Amino acid sequence: MGSPFKDNHPSNHSLAKKLIPWTFYAMLPLVLLRVYFYPYPPHQTTATILTASSVSPPPTLSEDETSCDYTDGKWVPDRRGPLYNGSTCGTIKEGQNCIAHGRPDMGYLYWRWKPKQCKLPRFEPNTFLQLLRNKHLAFVGDSMARNQLESLLCMLSSVSAPNLVYRDGEENKFRRWYFESHNFSISVYWSPFLVRGVEKSSTGLNHNELYLDHVDERWAADMNGIDMVVLSIGHWFLHPAVYHEGDRVLGCHYCPDLNHTEIGFYDILRKAIKTTLKALIDRKGHDDKGIDALVTTFSPAHFEGDWDKFGACSKTKPYEEGEKTLEGMDSEMRQVEVEEVEAAKMNSMQLVKFRLEALDVTKLSLMRPDGHPGPYMHPFPFANGVAERVQNDCVHWCLPGPVDTWNEILLEVMKKWDYESRREE
Ligand SMILES: *[C@@H]1O[C@H](CO)[C@@H](O)[C@H](O)[C@H]1NC(C)=O
Ligand SMILES: *[C@@H]1O[C@H](CO)[C@@H](O)[C@H](O)[C@H]1NC(C)=O
Ligand SMILES: *[C@@H]1O[C@H](CO)[C@@H](O)[C@H](O)[C@H]1NC(C)=O
Numbered sequence: 001m002g003s004p005f006k007d008n009h010p011s012n013h014s015l016a017k018k019l020i021p022w023t024f025y026a027m028l029p030l031v032l033l034r035v036y037f038y039p040y041p042p043h044q045t046t047a048t049i050l051t052a053s054s055v056s057p058p059p060t061l062s063e064d065e066t067s068c069d070y071t072d073g074k075w076v077p078d079r080r081g082p083l084y085n086g087s088t089c090g091t092i093k094e095g096q097n098c099i100a101h102g103r104p105d106m107g108y109l110y111w112r113w114k115p116k117q118c119k120l121p122r123f124e125p126n127t128f129l130q131l132l133r134n135k136h137l138a139f140v141g142d143s144m145a146r147n148q149l150e151s152l153l154c155m156l157s158s159v160s161a162p163n164l165v166y167r168d169g170e171e172n173k174f175r176r177w178y179f180e181s182h183n184f185s186i187s188v189y190w191s192p193f194l195v196r197g198v199e200k201s202s203t204g205l206n207h208n209e210l211y212l213d214h215v216d217e218r219w220a221a222d223m224n225g226i227d228m229v230v231l232s233i234g235h236w237f238l239h240p241a242v243y244h245e246g247d248r249v250l251g252c253h254y255c256p257d258l259n260h261t262e263i264g265f266y267d268i269l270r271k272a273i274k275t276t277l278k279a280l281i282d283r284k285g286h287d288d289k290g291i292d293a294l295v296t297t298f299s300p301a302h303f304e305g306d307w308d309k310f311g312a313c314s315k316t317k318p319y320e321e322g323e324k325t326l327e328g329m330d331s332e333m334r335q336v337e338v339e340e341v342e343a344a345k346m347n348s349m350q351l352v353k354f355r356l357e358a359l360d361v362t363k364l365s366l367m368r369p370d371g372h373p374g375p376y377m378h379p380f381p382f383a384n385g386v387a388e389r390v391q392n393d394c395v396h397w398c399l400p401g402p403v404d405t406w407n408e409i410l411l412e413v414m415k416k417w418d419y420e421s422r423r424e425e
Pocket of ligand 1: 085086087088099
């Protein structure tokens with residue numbers, strides 16, 4: 001057929017259904033896209049809590065924990081609450097600092113993800129730092145990568161203070177912190193496609209340009225200095241774009257004014273991840289130091305109706321088991337990512353110094369419609385009463401919030417890797 005809509009499950013995923021999210025995103029005003037998807041100007045204070053890092057024995061795992069499926073579970077109440085709040089940590093982007101912006105309900109902070117077959121331990125900052133002693137961890141991707149990085153920084157800050165040691169001049173797109181206590185560096189690289197891309201904002205055009213067979217060197221050139229990388233992309237692929245491969249234009253997405261074929265974005269996301277993982281394997285899979293890589297899967301948004309209408313994502317509790325199923329675009333995006341990770345794992349099985357895993361957070365995040373800033377992306381949005389029109393962020397996550405769980409799972413993957421490598425010695 002050659003159409004972008006080739007589909008194995010016609011009943012489930014009709015053309016109309018697929019088009020809805022595209023059109024929806026295409027219609028979001030540009031200004032909002034900026035607010036949503038660009039990093040923010042600097043707002044920095046250094047965390048102040050500092051406790052001596054204790055050297056504890058290497059973490060141990062039960063058999064049950066080495067094989068747990070963390071994706072299958074439910075949210076259960078947890079009285080303990082988060083490890084940090086909006087004022088103990090200085091690195092939360094303002095639009096996600098819901099407590100500081102006056103979000104009145106606190107219930108969303110008191111849930112814990114309970115996998116069906118095992119226990120997901122509470123985040124242990126000391127264990128995390130210990131596993132990455134003398135190492136460099138990089139988050140690479142879009143504003144979801146930043147959201148996850150900031151959650152991690154806040155949790156680590158509860159035991160050891162990081163110093164911001166690098167920040168690029170513009171918009172906080174590239175930053176690096178150093179934990180002296182563990183000689184550990186953590187950084188964030190802005191790269192919303194992972195492959196080479198030209199963002200529409202820098203051209204004045206109405207679409208992005210993607211070069212699918214070239215990894216984005218703005219981060220990839222630093223690969224040698226990185227020990228572990230967390231890749232996190234997705235939402236930028238929904239925007240209007242023209243796709244290049246080699247010397248030719250493959251097609252485009254949502255470009256009615258251009259003479260290119262609409263080819264959607266699922267296969268494009270697939271190509272981008274394939275190119276990226278291949279670059280990691282080719283450049284790092286054979287050297288002594290190697291690299292560990294994780295791909296954070298697609299993070300669902302929870303708009304109900306218009307983005308600028310009061311109550312666009314106003315739930316205050318997680319969905320209950322069975323109340324919401326993973327389907328449509330959220331499911332397709334996740335599936336592309338998981339499949340590409342599995343394919344790359346197959347291609348790199350003989351490599352000792354390359355480890356790869358999907359950080360499969362799509363389902364557990366889908367169940368948290370209560371975790372977004374909503375109107376609290378701006379400070380005290382209702383200070384002058386409730387207006388019918390108010391901007392809502394139902395894409396990113398409040399910090400503290402559900403993203404903290406992503407990092408709990410990240411730590412479990414690291415513990416598993418550590419356990420396996422020590423068993424092999
Ligand atoms: C945040 O945590 C600090 C330290 O535990 C505490 O002093 C402060 O009152 C908390 N702030 C809020 C808004 O809960
Ligand atoms: C700190 O870590 C780097 C690698 O990230 C290593 O080259 C260096 O030797 C370490 N420094 C100390 C004092 O261990
Ligand atoms: C659009 O592309 C087709 C096929 O490549 C070509 O025949 C046609 O002339 C193009 N139209 C314009 C307006 O460029």
